[in-house]
Amino acid sequence: xxxxxxxxxxxxxxxxxxxxxxxxxxxxxxxxxxxxxxxxxxxxxxxxxxxxxxxxxxxxxxxxxxxxxxxxxxxxxxxxxxxxxxxxxxxxxxxxxxxxxxxxxxxxxxxxxxxxxxxxxxxxxxxxxxxxxxxxxxxxxxxxxxxxxxxxxxxxxxxxxxxxxxxxxxxxxxxxxxxxxxxxxxxxxxxxxxxxxxxxxxxxxxxxxxxxxxxxxxxxxxxxxxxxxxxxxxxxxxxxxxxxxxxxxxxxxxxxxxxxxxxxxxxxxxxxxxxxxxxxxxxxxxxxxxxxxxxxxxxxxxxxxxxxxxxxxxxxxxxxxxxxxxxxxxxxxxxxxxxxxxxxxxxxxxxxxxxxxxxxxxxxxxxxxxxxxxxxxxxxxxxxxxxxxxxxxxxxxxxxxxxxxxxxxxxxxxxxxxxxxxxxxxxxxxxxxxxxxxxxxxxxxxxxxxxxxxxxxxxxxxxxxxxxxxxxxxxxxxxxxxxxxxxxxxxxxxxxxxxxxxxxxxxxxxxxxxxxxxxxxxxxxxxxxxxxxxxxxxxxxxxxxxxxxxxxxxxxxxxxxxxxxxxxxxxxxxxxxxxxxxxxxxxxxxxxxxxxxxxxxxxxxxxxxxxxxxxxxxxxxxxxxxxxxxxxxxxxxxxxxxxxxxxxxxxxxx
Amino acid sequence: xxxxxxxxxxxxxxxxxxxxxxxxxxxxxxxxxxxxxxxxxxxxxxxxxxxxxxxxxxxxxxxxxxxxxxxxxxxxxxxxxxxxxxxxxxxxxxxxxxxxxxxxxxxxxxxxxxxxxxxxxxxxxxxxxxxxxxxxxxxxxxxxxxxxxxxxxxxxxxxxxxxx
Numbered sequence: 001x002x003x004x005x006x007x008x009x010x011x012x013x014x015x016x017x018x019x020x021x022x023x024x025x026x027x028x029x030x031x032x033x034x035x036x037x038x039x040x041x042x043x044x045x046x047x048x049x050x051x052x053x054x055x056x057x058x059x060x061x062x063x064x065x066x067x068x069x070x071x072x073x074x075x076x077x078x079x080x081x082x083x084x085x086x087x088x089x090x091x092x093x094x095x096x097x098x099x100x101x102x103x104x105x106x107x108x109x110x111x112x113x114x115x116x117x118x119x120x121x122x123x124x125x126x127x128x129x130x131x132x133x134x135x136x137x138x139x140x141x142x143x144x145x146x147x148x149x150x151x152x153x154x155x156x157x158x159x160x161x162x163x164x165x166x167x168x169x170x171x172x173x174x175x176x177x178x179x180x181x182x183x184x185x186x187x188x189x190x191x192x193x194x195x196x197x198x199x200x201x202x203x204x205x206x207x208x209x210x211x212x213x214x215x216x217x218x219x220x221x222x223x224x225x226x227x228x229x230x231x232x233x234x235x236x237x238x239x240x241x242x243x244x245x246x247x248x249x250x251x252x253x254x255x256x257x258x259x260x261x262x263x264x265x266x267x268x269x270x271x272x273x274x275x276x277x278x279x280x281x282x283x284x285x286x287x288x289x290x291x292x293x294x295x296x297x298x299x300x301x302x303x304x305x306x307x308x309x310x311x312x313x314x315x316x317x318x319x320x321x322x323x324x325x326x327x328x329x330x331x332x333x334x335x336x337x338x339x340x341x342x343x344x345x346x347x348x349x350x351x352x353x354x355x356x357x358x359x360x361x362x363x364x365x366x367x368x369x370x371x372x373x374x375x376x377x378x379x380x381x382x383x384x385x386x387x388x389x390x391x392x393x394x395x396x397x398x399x400x401x402x403x404x405x406x407x408x409x410x411x412x413x414x415x416x417x418x419x420x421x422x423x424x425x426x427x428x429x430x431x432x433x434x435x436x437x438x439x440x441x442x443x444x445x446x447x448x449x450x451x452x453x454x455x456x457x458x459x460x461x462x463x464x465x466x467x468x469x470x471x472x473x474x475x476x477x478x479x480x481x482x483x484x485x486x487x488x489x490x491x492x493x494x495x496x497x498x499x500x501x502x503x504x505x506x507x508x509x510x511x512x513x514x515x516x517x518x519x520x521x522x523x524x525x526x527x528x529x530x531x532x533x534x535x536x537x538x539x540x541x542x543x544x545x546x547x548x549x550x551x552x553x554x555x556x557x558x559x560x561x562x563x564x565x566x567x568x569x570x571x572x573x574x575x576x577x578x579x580x581x582x583x584x585x586x587x588x589x590x591x592x593x594x595x596x597x598x599x600x601x602x603x604x605x606x607x608x609x610x611x612x613x614x615x616x617x618x619x620x621x622x623x624x625x626x627x628x629x630x631x632x633x634x635x636x637x638x639x640x641x642x643x644x645x646x647x648x649x650x651x652x653x654x
Numbered sequence: 655x656x657x658x659x660x661x662x663x664x665x666x667x668x669x670x671x672x673x674x675x676x677x678x679x680x681x682x683x684x685x686x687x688x689x690x691x692x693x694x695x696x697x698x699x700x701x702x703x704x705x706x707x708x709x710x711x712x713x714x715x716x717x718x719x720x721x722x723x724x725x726x727x728x729x730x731x732x733x734x735x736x737x738x739x740x741x742x743x744x745x746x747x748x749x750x751x752x753x754x755x756x757x758x759x760x761x762x763x764x765x766x767x768x769x770x771x772x773x774x775x776x777x778x779x780x781x782x783x784x785x786x787x788x789x790x791x792x793x794x795x796x797x798x799x800x801x802x803x804x805x806x807x808x809x810x811x812x813x814x815x816x817x818x
Contacts, residue, residue, distance in 0.1 A: 220680060221680065252709075252728065253708075253709030253710065253727070253728050254709060254710055254711045255711065256709075291709065294708050294709035294728070294730075294732065295706070295708075295732055295733070295735060295811065296706060296735055296811070297706045297709055297710070297711040298711075299704070299711055299713050569664050572664050572665050572668075574664070574668065606672075608664075608665070608668045608669070608672070610665050620668075620669060620672055622672060622675065622676055624679070631729075631730055639708070639709065639728055639730060641728075642728070642729060645676060645679040645680050647672070647676040647680070
């Protein structure tokens with residue numbers, strides 16, 4: 001009842017807001033044409049306000065344009081938003097993430113390409129610690145915990161100071177403009193942890209004067225309630241973005257429930273179109289439990305996490321010279337049921353300058369400093385852990401050569417000094433050759449690294465080793481493909497050679513964490529599909545890999561497929577889609593031990609987009625997960641939910 | 655009454671179907687989960703607690719003959735796991751160790767005076783047990799599981815402690 005009351009109140013608020021904003025926009029004679037967002041609704045706005053100019057286009061044409069932009073979401077290594085075009089990367093538009101089929105952000109990313117694998121346990125909350133899900137693997141690296149995969153939000157590396165990995169529940173889709181997934185890592189540009197891959201999230205801002213308000217409310221199985229409220233605004237030089245997200249779920253079994261709150265707020269002042277200053281703050285509060293294995297569930301194994309990330313950025317974007325500077329502070333407070341309490345801090349800053357020496361040469365130079373520190377205590381036993389923080393100072397550079405228009409060569413290096421481990425040299429080199437009308441060849445080799453975390457060094461959970469050294473990887477990949485407006489095809493072979501890999505062995509009380517010698521991972525990833533052939537689009541991707549001895553939660557084969565269709569009837573558009581994931585060769589232990597059955601799941605979704613009045617639009621949707629009601633699990637004894645259904649409504653005023 | 659435009663017909667038809675399908679599915683998929691009840695039919699002097707089945711956990715203690723409350727659990731198969739406390743056995747041990755004042759064994763010769771104070775454990779021990787058969791629970795089932803002494807075995811498959 002409470003949920004429906006909230007939805008109705010929002011409905012009323014939207015109507016009221018629409019009257020204000022419509023009147024405001026029309027009075028100002030707002031002739032903006034680009035919101036910077038490729039959403040369905042941004043087209044709607046231009047069609048309404050730009051009298052005479054865009055009205056000539058009917059709804060279907062506008063939808064088609066939008067659909068085209070939607071399926072332009074996955075492009076191999078060619079996007080301008082990617083700093084290094086020779087790396088194998090995928091770009092996901094924010095709108096696609098927002099339409100995630102009842103999934104968490106990590107799960108949405110995991111459905112994007114077959115070489116990305118995310119463990120899940122089915123509820124709305126992933127959790128924290130080694131009992132948690134949300135482990136993200138890219139090409140055999142990463143996982144529980146995600147220390148080998150780096151998450152970057154608006155240029156700021158986001159991880160916990162003590163545990164060295166991001167919290168899977170901290171990312172919500174409402175303010176995401178785009179997500180770039182760099183496979184094979186890039187420690188030259190991003191530093192420590194960017195070993196197996198980088199997930200770079202860019203926030204959404206409004207580029208033209210005006211406001212937009214969006215609410216996404218849903219309710220469904222296991223009494224799961226999601227609410228996301230987003231406000232974007234711009235008035236001349238000043239822009240604002242803000243979002244709050246609330247998720248509450250009882251979970252599909254005892255102890256799997258929880259709730260999370262994520263609040264994000266940013267303000268930006270543009271001195272000129274080229275120079276802007278941005279302040280941003282994000283607060284996260286997550287409460288949940290580890291439900292434990294289904295055969296032996298846990299009682300009250302709760303966690304309570306608060307985090308806050310503040311950043312300041314000054315950016316310039318000239319034709320030949322683009323300097324930027326970012327400073328940030330990331331603080332976290334974690335409490336667990338067993339008395340564990342930690343405060344952790346990450347501070348940092350980086351300054352970067354990109355300049356075009358010549359039309360054939362672009363140079364990027366940067367300096368970077370990061371510090372990690374924290375305090376850990378047990379509030380029940382009053383024990384305090386003795387830990388030491390550490391800092392990184394680095395200089396990095398990247399040169400992009402364009403000897404002729406279809407070939408790009410990228411070379412780079414990072415010279416890093418760590419207060420514990422001394423000098424760390426890193427490098428990379430690659431090329432991208434667009435040789436004929438959408439056909440391309442690319443390859444890249446990069447040396448990446450990860451520092452041990454404070455937990456691995458000092459905290460006995462379950463064990464620690466103060467003499468650990470950083471782990472290094474040499475990632476090489478080679479790919480070929482074709483990309484056009486309607487067809488997509490690519491094949492990539494990859495090989496990763498890892499030295500000093502940090503691994504936990506055994507179980508408490510006889511566990512140990514050590515640098516292992518060497519290991520090699522290699523595999524092949526392929527993708528094929530068509531988009532906008534009539535009303536239908538289809539994407540299929542497959543990944544096979546040999547991870548050597550370290551098979552724990554590192555499947556050998558993954559397959560993803562999605563089929564989507566839509567049709568417009570004047571001002572109404574109906575869309576539907578079906579997607580599937582099959583994961584083969586899941587082991588709970590290394591050395592191919594404790595194999596569990598393959599995971600296979602199919603989801604479906606339906607949406608109706610309709611413009612009710614003026615600039616007010618409504619989009620009811622329904623999501624069906626595990627439509628075949630299969631019993632499956634990614635983690636042994638953590639069964640995923642059976643068939644479940646979620647219904648929601650998106651309301652938007654622009 | 656003016657005729658509805660085609661888009662309005664689609665809009666209303668879809669919204670109606672949308673609501674109906676959602677309500678039916680939402681209600682049917684959750685309320686058809688199997689209901690499980692566990693009854694302690696072991697022995698008059700045995701208590702069981704923390705009974706679990708396929709992700710369901712009853713955080714209560716069941717005396718002989720008592721049943722847990724019915725609980726909706728995930729469909730699937732699992733053994734019923736629980737912790738068992740034998741009160742008779744415990745009393746016997748405590749009397750043997752002389753920890754209960756004023757109570758002693760009938761045969762004084764049975765009293766074990768050699769046990770050092772540090773070796774005496776007064777804490778009641780709850781041992782992990784499970785049924786020696788697997789219970790299968792499907793959608794719409796109501797299953798009453800009786801825990802009987804001749805159908806249980808010790809459970810050594812206990813997971814390790816939670817990591818951070």
